[in-house]
Amino acid sequence: MNTTAQMPDASAAPGGDGPAKPRRDPAGTGRGTPRRPRSPQWAAWGFLAPVVAYLGLFYAYPLYRNIDLSLRDYTVRSFVQGGAPFTGLGNYRTVFRDPTFAPALEHTVVFTAVSLLFQYAAGLALAVFFSQHFRLSTTLRALFLVPWLLPLIVSASTWSWMLNSDSGIVNSTLGWAGIGPVNWLTSPSWSLASVIIANIWIGIPFNLVLLHSGLQAIPATLYEAAALDGANAWQRFWKVTFPLLRPVSAVTLLLGLVYTLKVFDIIWIMTKGGPSDSSTTFATWSYRLGFGTLLPQFGPGAAVGNILVVIALAFGLVYIRAQRKQMSS
Template sequence: MRGARGAAATAPRRAPSPRHPSRTRSTNWAGWAFLAPVTIYLLAFYAYPMYRNIELSLRHYTVRSFVHGGAPFTGLENYRKILSDPAFGPALKHTLVFTGVSILCQFWIGMALAVFFSRNFRLSATLRALFLVPWLLPLIVSASTWSWMLNSDSGVVNHVLHGLGVAPVDWLTSPTWALASVTIANIWIGIPFNLVMLYSGIQAIPDDLYEAAELDGASAWQRFWKVTFPLLRPVAAITLLLGLVYTLKVFDIIWIMTKGGPAGSSATFATWSYQLGFGNLLPEFGPGAAVGNLLVVMALAFGLVYVRAQRKQREA
């Protein structure tokens, strides 16, 4: 009996049976089935258009070659052409000014509104819903409304200025005011997005921190800078990044209101790219695609800066 027990104790344990091959195979197929829709979507709507845009920028396409093929390869000639174009400098400046002013104003106005609505007073939810209206409207409706409001002759803005004794302003037809006009419209449209993102971030901050700061004698301004703003940094960073990428490619608002004019005074890379590719009787597909690729590079550069900053913040 003891010998049997000893033999049983010293006997090697049986190795666990390997998974059944058919079960492993079905698990793999299930994983690929879940990945297939997003993979197809990325390939069809991101990878292929990006490939075509790069290919367009490296060849000399005409209307005939665009339809029938046979466009000669020109390398970086289209990029050299747009970099030496007199319109490049103003378009770059307008893109940076339009993007920078829009992002800063949208963010800080959205921040102020988010802090204001975090008090949860009466009618707070109703007012928040009303502030979402610009975000919910189609962009063509918003841009058309601003075009009517800023009309030099019949616009409501000039009518108000006239009532205040101020001379009318040629908002959309003056090279001095055209870029400011489209920037104001874009700020108005982007405020609700910043409000929603930052308000949700504030709601996630524990009330105990505010109570402790208040007991320590911190004022409302100090509570914002010492509690709210530091804890909102992750949300603020992604809000700024998404707003930046969106604003870089804004086209419809500018095109509907000013078409990039007058005399290119409100033209950005987005409108310039469209005008090169589709706005002339003899379209320049290659240079237009090259300008579009510059926009992609700018957005990618800002995205990499964000990723690098986030990595340093996690390591700190």
């Protein structure tokens, strides 16, 4: 009888499931269990830390300071040394009662709405045009990006020269056509239209880029199927292109709204909000209250800026709500 066959194997597991794995002690501590790896959450927080620091330093803290400015009566001395008295909503009441509030609100709405409408329409038309992939389409599309790539001070200065009443190329062209000169920048009837035209020209390339990228994501088979069903070019655009482009269009309009609400450089360089506040918007009014006079009003200026933030935030929440509703349906 072989006694060795009846002896239990020392390497077998207690449950009889096979040989037990040898215990390692990589650290040399004498313990039988290996050290558990660290939680991956630390690595995630390590990657998030720079983003959180950036948002806190350049977004959260300036927003907090702007809210604090709007709730206190700051002067130049208290702005430097501190100690500004708390006034609550007093600065907001001052802004709402100011005679400039109603015209500035109207100009902001008109400037934003008209700019968005024409920028989106022109950008969509150009995106559809360049989606045909004809010869030199890439070169021409790159040239259309020039207004977007130029510094705003250069674009605004160029439009100021073009719309000059005496020596501008626009009035010279109108003179050749037998039309009298127009005071684009110095007339209350034309100043707002002038800055709107310049802003539309600057914003078209942005809409072109986003909408063109959205068009590239639409499968060509859908157009082929629509053509086989007898749909003409307009029907293919209205029934295929436009519905499938709605998500990209929503993002384009939302970003355009935020950018247009805070447009300051173009208006300030071309008209400074004048003449007689005829082209004043909330952005230029806020700057003029805070920095454009010898006796700055930091509190009311910050209050106007916060009104712009609330308007942009409201439209952003509407967009998020619409997106959630679309995803759930």
